[in-house]
Amino acid sequence: MVLCLSAVCLVCSAVLGVAYAVTAEPIAQAQVAKTNASIAKVLPPFEGDAVPGSVKLGDVEYDYYKVEGTGYAVISAANGFSGPVTVMVGIDCSGIIHNTEVLSQSETPGLGAKCQTDENFINQFKGWDPASKTLAVRKDGGDVDAITASTITSRAYALAVSNAVEVYRTIVADEGGQDNE
Amino acid sequence: MSKLSLITKGFVKDNPTFSLVLGMCPTLATTTSAMNGLEMGLATMFVLILSNIVISLVAPVVPDKVRIPVYIVIIATFVTVLQLLMQAYVPAVYETLGLFIPLIVVNCIVLGRAEAFANKNSVVDSALDGLGIGIGFTMSLTVIGIVREILGSGSVFGWKFIAGDGILAFVMAPGAFLVLGYLMVLFNKFLAKK
Numbered sequence: 599m600v601l602c603l604s605a606v607c608l609v610c611s612a613v614l615g616v617a618y619a620v621t622a623e624p625i626a627q628a629q630v631a632k633t634n635a636s637i638a639k640v641l642p643p644f645e646g647d648a649v650p651g652s653v654k655l656g657d658v659e660y661d662y663y664k665v666e667g668t669g670y671a672v673i674s675a676a677n678g679f680s681g682p683v684t685v686m687v688g689i690d691c692s693g694i695i696h697n698t699e700v701l702s703q704s705e706t707p708g709l710g711a712k713c714q715t716d717e718n719f720i721n722q723f724k725g726w727d728p729a730s731k732t733l734a735v736r737k738d739g740g741d742v743d744a745i746t747a748s749t750i751t752s753r754a755y756a757l758a759v760s761n762a763v764e765v766y767r768t769i770v771a772d773e774g775g776q777d778n779e
Numbered sequence: 780m781s782k783l784s785l786i787t788k789g790f791v792k793d794n795p796t797f798s799l800v801l802g803m804c805p806t807l808a809t810t811t812s813a814m815n816g817l818e819m820g821l822a823t824m825f826v827l828i829l830s831n832i833v834i835s836l837v838a839p840v841v842p843d844k845v846r847i848p849v850y851i852v853i854i855a856t857f858v859t860v861l862q863l864l865m866q867a868y869v870p871a872v873y874e875t876l877g878l879f880i881p882l883i884v885v886n887c888i889v890l891g892r893a894e895a896f897a898n899k900n901s902v903v904d905s906a907l908d909g910l911g912i913g914i915g916f917t918m919s920l921t922v923i924g925i926v927r928e929i930l931g932s933g934s935v936f937g938w939k940f941i942a943g944d945g946i947l948a949f950v951m952a953p954g955a956f957l958v959l960g961y962l963m964v965l966f967n968k969f970l971a972k973k
Contacts, residue, residue, distance in 0.1 A: 599842045606837070606849045610856040617860040624867035632870060702874075707811055708931065708947040 637663050637671045640688025640697040644668040653769055660765045669696065670769060672762040678703060678754035679710050685755060687723075687762035693770075695726040698759055703751075710751030719745050719752070723759060733760035785904055789911030795888045796919035796959075797966040802888040805879050806920060807955040813936045816924025817917060818872050819879060824913025825861055826883050830854045831897040831909035838898035850893045855884045888916060926958050 637648045648663035648671065662672040669690035675682040681704040688696040700714045713719060722743055726733075733756050734740025737749060744752035795801045802823070809819040833853050841849050862880050865873040873880065883889065892912055897905040928934055931949030933941035948954045 599845050602841055603845045603848060603852075606841075606852055610852050613856055614859055617863050621863040621867040625863070625870075628867060628870040707950040708944060 633663075636686050636699050636701060637665070637688070639699050640671050640686050641665055641669050642688075642690060642696055651769075653765060653772070655761070655765055655768055658761075660761070662765060662769065664769075667691070670766055672765045673701065674758040674762040674765065676754040676757040676761065678705050678713075679748070679750045680704050680706065683710075683713065683751065683754045683758060685758040685762070687759050687766075689763065689766045693728065693763075693766065695723055695728065695759070695763070698723045698755075700755075705748070705751050710745070710748040712745050712748065713751050713755050716745055719743065719755075726759075728760075728763045733757075733763065782904075782907055785907040786911035786914070789908070789913070789915035790918065791915075791970050793912065794915045794919060794966070795891075795912055796916060796923075797963050797970075799888075799891070800963075801891055802886045802916065803959075805882060805886060806923065807952065807959065809876060809879050810920055810924040810927055810955060810958075811950050812928040812932065812934075813921055813924040815875055816920035816922075819876055820913070820917025820920040822861060822865070822876065822880060823883055823886060823888065823916055824910070826854065826857045826886075827889055827892060827913045827916075828906055828909035829857045830889055831892055831905040832902055833857075834893045834897040835900060835902050835905035846898065847890075847894075850890060850898075851884070854889050854893070858883045888912060923955075923958055923962060926962065927954055930954070930958075 634648070644665045644667075646666060648665050650661065650663050652659055652661045654660075660672060660674060662670050664670050669688060671686055671688045673684065673686050675684040677683075683703045683705065684701040686699045686701050688698070690696050698720065703711065703714065705711045705713065732740040733742060735742045735744040735749060735752050735756055737744065738753065740756060742752060742756045789795070791798070793799060796803075796806055805819055805823070810816040830850075830853055834850055837849065837853070838846070858881060861883075862873070865876075865880065892908060896908045900908070925935060927949045928936075929945075931945050931947060931951075931954060933939060933943065933945040946954075949958065
């Protein structure tokens with residue numbers, strides 16, 4: 599009885615080991631491809647590589663990708679209606695948002711989930727200048743048009759983008775400091 | 780029982796969703812669109828066929844007392860392999876189904892077929908049984924997905940035929956129960972033999 603169960607477990611773990619070894623490489627590639635596709639979407643067309651980095655702002659660690667001479671793609675998350683809404687925000691060298699993309703969200707289908715598909719909502723962030731327009735929904739006194747019936751999701755999205763802009767400013771300030779040294 | 784009827788019994792007579800009423804959790808949760816239902820059905824079918832084959836092979840040597848743990852370990856292995864494969868080669872599909880792929884382990888259909896069929900039948904018969912039940916499950920999920928997608932999003936397989944939203948409730952959980960209930964009524968009225 600014990601022998602049988604052990605033997606089965608042994609064989610199964612061997613199978614899993616093999617499966618893991620075989621798929622580890624393609625999984626890593628798929629993830630890199632996905633990240634690269636997102637970066638290409640949120641930043642203007644660029645040549646060369648996106649260099650990953652991270653910066654601490656308050657208690658939160660933000661990941662970003664830097665493309666020399668083009669701008670930064672910052673990953674930022676904020677709590678929506680049913681979990682974090684993770685957004686990648688592309689900001690060009692002049693501090694203007696080029697585009698944004700949702701990396702993951704678990705909002706209500708047909709309501710908050712529209713932050714991924716509603717073009718009116720997504721397109722308003724293209725070419726957004728954070729210096730002149732406030733990144734908050736109109737209900738909170740900002741300039742973001744919320745998705746109908748999904749204010750909480752829209753608020754999270756605006757907050758995530760706004761945090762990304764903060765991160766961008768921190769990165770630029772840090773790098774400016776280094777250059778002066 | 781002929782080989783053909785081994786497969787076809789999963790379509791109507793032993794249809795896992797409408798007739799046996801097994802595996803309700805993935806049925807309700809993943810059928811938000813026709814495509815999701817179809818993908819979930821195919822993923823379950825993959826596990827079902829392979830676990831049926833292996834379990835029918837090992838069943839004669841497994842002592843009765845530990846048979847359930849052994850079956851679960853075997854099923855879990857195939858599910859994890861499937862999960863890794865999907866992550867590697869169809870990451871987009873993996874992302875939509877996400878949590879429900881690992882949950883195939885505890886899908887009653889898979890363990891149910893192992894316990895009710897695979898452990899006392901030949902390898903070939905068990906494989907065919909897995910195929911038949913798998914097709915039945917896939918068809919049911921796809922049909923529920925089609926109905927929910929038409930009513931909830933106004934589209935079929937992602938192809939939109941009305942502008943706007945449709946009846947949102949059908950994309951959410953209450954709609955899943957409603958559609959499943961009414962389809963089960965229709966199924967039992969017109970297809971199931973008394």
